[in-house]
Amino acid sequence: MxxxxxxxxxxxxxxxxxxxxxxxxxxxxxxxxxxxxxxxxxxxxxxxxxxxxxxPSKEHVRQAVLDEILSHWNEALPRLLLAATGSGDRFDAVFGELYRFFSNNPDRARVVAREMLDRPGELRKLLRGSVKPWLGAVAGYIRAGKERGLHYADVDEEAYLIHILLLVITATASATVTSSALETDPRSRHDRYDRELARIARASLFPSVPAALNPKKAAGDSRKRKAPR
Amino acid sequence: MxxxxxxxxxxxxxxxxxxxxxxxxxxxxxxxxxxxxxxxxxxxxxxxxxxxxxxPSKEHVRQAVLDEILSHWNEALPRLLLAATGSGDRFDAVFGELYRFFSNNPDRARVVAREMLDRPGELRKLLRGSVKPWLGAVAGYIRAGKERGLHYADVDEEAYLIHILLLVITATASATVTSSALETDPRSRHDRYDRELARIARASLFPSVPAALNPKKAAGDSRKRKAPR
DNA sequence: CCTACCGATCGGTAGG
DNA sequence: CCTACCGATCGGTAGG
The missing domain is CATH 1.10.10.60 (Homeodomain-like)
Structure with missing residues (x-):
């Protein structure tokens, strides 16, 4: 050559x-x-x-962009599944990997969000092949956690994960809208919404948020709760 | 005439x-x-x-579409605020009103979602004028509920409401993608995702889900929880 | 890879 | 002169 x-x-x-x-x-x-x-x-x-x-055409450019996103997703997949099996703060690990995948490159979230609106059928196929395996595996861990009493008994694992995935995508895709819509201080906004996003995902899965996962607050008296029964 | x-x-x-x-x-x-x-x-x-x-121009057509959505939103606002002040299942009432606003006409959700992506700046102004008042009022009710020990103490009211709003918009906008992505039975899919959506919003706000709001499950033994401390 | 183009269609406007 | 339009075409730009 x-x-x-x-x-x-x-x-x-x-x-x-x-x-x-x-x-x-x-x-x-x-x-x-x-x-x-x-x-x-x-x-x-x-x-x-x-x-x-x-x-060959503009359509091929679009496909190359989607392939690029998909390729990075498949690259992050092992980390995502490893995080789910690891000991310790498994939830934070999985959620963190998922969140970083989009927040590290918000354009990924925006492109996926646009595909959802523009070509729901095509994205469906893409999700079936690439997200469903991950989803099935993580859903299995949630199901196992449910039997150990860690999670709400009425969680629909697949639906929960889809909604959390959508929430992460939307939150990162529209970070400029959500944050600056109400916030004046540019420094506080990001952390605020990110923290609440993680809190929603966690609190809707775990009936009781372990104090270890929430170091920002005092453990005992910060959360008032009715006794069950 | x-x-x-x-x-x-x-x-x-x-x-x-x-x-x-x-x-x-x-x-x-x-x-x-x-x-x-x-x-x-x-x-x-x-x-x-x-x-x-x-x-006068295509741009004026877009503005008329947004005005139409905004007008219906302002029409629904009194119901939304009334639901927040009413006694009983206030959460379900407010969430239900919010959910119906978009699910009754998913095109509203899709247009808003597209505006978020296409013109974040313009949508920001629109949200400031029309969503912020509602948001501030409902956030106030959550704050009050927090002091009565009804909600998680570490909820960021505004961020919580923005995320729930985004979740409702995204879920209704992409109903075709989310549901059919994994489901085969077209009858079960809608209820499944809708129910999980409401559950996430509720469970991430209320430390304990009142049995009355969850008739599908048995009250006592369905939810195992660690005692705080 | 460039310049030079094509059939068509874009948003918008002419005269009638 | 007004209104509510029409058929035809404007200058530019789309994908190719």
Missing amino acids: SVQMVAARAHENDVRASTVVEAMRLFAAHGFEGTALQDIADAVGVSKPAVLHHF | SVQMVAARAHENDVRASTVVEAMRLFAAHGFEGTALQDIADAVGVSKPAVLHHF
Whole structure:
């Protein structure tokens, strides 16, 4: 392979990779319909036909963006399942992995949220193949925890996980709206909503929040509760 | 006013009103960018210039759709606040009103969800003026309930309500995705996810779910819990 | 990978 | 002169 060929291959991969990066950013911000191929080409710094040289059509660019997200999800999957089996704060570990997956790159959440609205059927297939295994496994752990009396007996594991997943996606996708809608201090807003998000997920699963998982509050008197029966 | 004038006025209102109806449906399904003025005109059954006679621009159609949603929200507001002050199952009453507002017309949820993604800044202003008052009032009731020991002491009222609002919007907006993603029986799916949604909202607010609110399960032994301390 | 284009369709507006 | 529209077409841009 000549030096020129290697350089060309490297350049080709650069254009391809940065097209996916820029397209994800643009699709997240303006949607698929709201993004022109020219916008992507401009962001990458090449011509529109150059983009269409790497991807047969705009639809292929979309698929590459979704594949990129899916690939990172499958990469995070082992960590997610490992977190579920590990001892200790398993809930915080799993929720943390899930939350970080989207909050580390909110564009992922925005693209997925848009796909939910634009093409529910296509996203359904994608979820069946990629989210269902994770969901089934984690649901199994919740079911086991239920039998040990750790969780509410009336939790619908799959529905619970779907709702929490949706909540994490929506919260990270719309962080700018939710936070600045009411908050004036930019520093406090993020922690506030993140903490409440985790609290909702935890408190709707565990009848009693272990004090160890909630170091911010005093253990005993902070939570008043009626005795059962 | 002549018969002809009355007829013309009525027709004018018909076109205007049904334009808003059809535009909301199309914007919900395909987004603002994904909907052509011609699509709206076709759905109404008039020409494209006819639509532009009633609305100076496509942007005005969008604003009319948002105004329609906002108007129904303001119409539902008294019921929402009344539900919060009433005796008995106040939580179920408020949550029910909120849930019905979107589930009765899922296109409202989809349009709002799209606005969150497309124009977070504009939606922020809209929320400030229209959701904040409701939010402040209901947050006040939660604060009062906290002092009476009804709720978790570490609930962030505003953040909790925003997340629940987002969850209701997302769940109703993506009902087709969430339900059919895992479920095969089309009858069971809706109730399942709706029930779990309400359960999450309730259980993350009330340390102990009153048996009266959960008739599906036996009262005493269905929920095993550690004694606090 | 570029310039130079295509059939079509975009939002919006002309004269009648 | 008004209204509520029409058929045709405007300048630009879409994907290809």
